Amino acid sequence: MRRVEAIHPGRGNYFRDLARIHGTPVLLVDSQKIRHQYLALKAALPGVKLYYAIKALPHRQVISVLAGLGAGFEIASSGELELLRQVRINPRSTIHTHPIKRDRDIRQALRFGCTTFVIDNTEELLKFIPYKHRIGLMLRLSFRSDDAVVDLSRKFGCPPEDAPELIRLAARLGIHIKGLSFHVGSQCRTPDMHVHAVNVCNQIIRQTHDLGAAPMSLLDIGGGFPVGYDRQVPSIETFTAPITQTLKQLPLHVTVAAEPGRFLVAPAGTALVSVIGKAWREGRFWYYLDDGIYGLFSGQVFDHARYPLAVFSATGRRYPGVLAGPTCDSIDVIAENVMLPELHIGDIVLGRQMGAYTIASATGFNSLPPAKVVILDGWRPDETRLAPARTMPAKPRPA
Amino acid sequence: MNRFAETLYDSYGQEFRVDELLYEDKTDHQHLVIFHNAAFGRVMALDGVIQTTEKDEFIYHEMLVHVPLIAHGGAGRVLIIGGGDGAALREVAKHRQVDEIVMVEIDSGVIDVCRKYLPGHSAGAFDDPRLELVIEDGLEYVTRTDAKFDVIITDSTDPIGPGESLFGERFYRACHGRLLPGGVLATQNGVCFMQLEEAAATARRFRSIYTDWHFYSAAVPTYVGGIMVFGWASDDPQLRRLTRAEIGRRYLQSGIETRYYTPEIHRAAFALPRYLLEAIGKACNAAC
Secondary structure, three states, X not given: OOOEEEEOHHHHHHHHHHHHHHOOOEEEEEHHHHHHHHHHHHHHOOOOEEEEEHHHOOOHHHHHHHHHOOOEEEEOOHHHHHHHHHOOOOHHHXXXXXXXXXXXXXXXXXXHOOXXXXXXXXXXXXXXXXXXXXXXXXXXEOOOOOOOOEOOOOOOOEOHHHHHHHHHHHHHHOOOEEEEEEOOOEOOOOOHHHHHHHHHHHHHHHHOOOOOOOOOOEEXXXXXXXXXXXXXXXXXXXXXXXXXXXXXXXXXXXXXXXXXXXXHHHHHEEEEEEEEEEEEEOOEEEEEEOOOOOOHHHHHHHOOOOOXXXXXXXXXXXXEEEEXXXXXXXXXXXXXXXXXXXXXXXXXXXXXXXXXXXXXXXXXXXXOOOOEEEEEOOOOOOOOOOOOEEEEOOOOOOO | OEEEEOOOOOOOOOEEEXXXXXXXXXXXXXXXXXXXXXXXXXXXEEOOEEEEEOOOHHHHHHHHHHHXXXXXXXXXXXXXXXOOOOHHHHHHHOOOOOOEEEEEEOOHHHHHHHHHHOHXXXXXXXXXXXXXXXXXXXXXXXXXXXXXXXXXXXXOOOOOOOOHHHHOHHHHHHHHHHEEEEEEEEEEEEEOOOOHHHHHHHHHHHHOOOOEEEEEEEOOOOOOXXXXXXXXXXXXXXXXXXXXXXXXXXXXXXXXXXOOOOHHHHHHOOOOOHHHHHHOOOOOOOOO
């Protein structure tokens, strides 16, 4: 059964104040936590250039914070590219990694100044013939993982055994494959698949050294670095230690990149939603919240996440309850069969670890407005005084 | 101190020291910047790609304009597509026998910015009484107009960007219909060593439309990667077969002053390297 933490109401003043100021539903994003996560991952993957996967939380201030630390940016659509343009990101520190692109996506990225792209099949390779003098390609390999929560090698990726042929074809066409990339999945439980993938890539880079127009000099190890939702995950240094060891086997001319999204922003996000309705049905309290799986909790559907939840209550007694979202749809339920202290209309329910793939995949169903996103500079729930907060639109402007 | 790194190519590129940022316009659709650099003077870049600089623009604009005008010999009506910086216009205006210049630029903002920040490019030519300035898409203009011209010049951006339609078959065909007998089209066609496909694609289109076509070249320092090429398309094969003496006579007669263009360069510019001839499907430079 899903656990809901009961926090002493005295410690809820900080959140109640924020909820009062900004309204609910609201996603609070702690920029200091993002900095901390970035620096932790940098330290755990020495020498690896980090490209933030902005799809996780495509927010201008988040991008600015990471740009300030020297991060690069991973984009997968022309809309994401426009967001980077608005934040004035140097296009040289961006990579376009969607394996499937329309010609106009390629042209828009080139106009922006992004010249690194990803392919995983012949059709996609041929799309780059007109631009072959301007671009550098990464070939994405697939490594199927039974281990990851989200398997990213099913839909995309070239089987490693087919790679040499594709590299030879590219060489014949005069198209430069400058490196390899892979995504073993999201929320990996162990680094075993990363290690395996790096080893295979290392072999391919060495075997094809003399095939292409130039040796491959880039390896992009994707993401998959886990954060804790409903279970403990290893510390990032523990997780990456075997990967770092394996990366040392690569030829010296190869630089390594990674595309973290979730790891950088998930722990920085806290959602505040309010109880807007309450009913006793069939022996359980049903609590209706002002956001649900069509909004901030969309990651429970699309991202298979179960966010740690908390309420503010002093009473020890717990009753069976259901936390439901505000839409008319009966699947809009955040948590069923949970034991909760009795809540009242206006009470706050808090969701932790909600920075990644939450607001990013929220829908506008029922014409409910999206939750507001508030970037905080520092997280001070133990203080009675609020940290200075600035507000920004919840979603980027459409291009 | 800031630096500007051109993002034209993934594995190669030029970089400038930005001694002073003079103008920046960053919209959702394009990024225009003008800065001062010690070696090249004022430099304008669009979407991360160098468009023109004060120091080396004369090479490009003199070759773009004087080769077709001198070759034509008696051009009275000239159409310029693009060229918002005004430098192609400035060079055309040097020719006294030209009595009508139509310039079609899609973005009036570019003209305003260039008149202010690159005043030497137009050097007052926007005030020339022979000029009719049209703010319109170049393809739309040549498709709709009834006017005909002795010389059409396209001074465009690269095919990736706002200039895309000026490299298409529809545009080349419409220009063909706008040329007077003995007329010629001259186009900006990129740095062929780096962008061979650009010239090759234009060659395929010229082949089906014009009786006589070729390319001619010049080396412009900030269009990096070797020579750049200009497209040449006409129904009059004699225009690119003038003798050195005839070109020299016309040059003297025109009275124009140039810093790059000479009659010898005019003739020599049509001699293309072998790899380019192969890309455009020609066996030789001579009578092909």
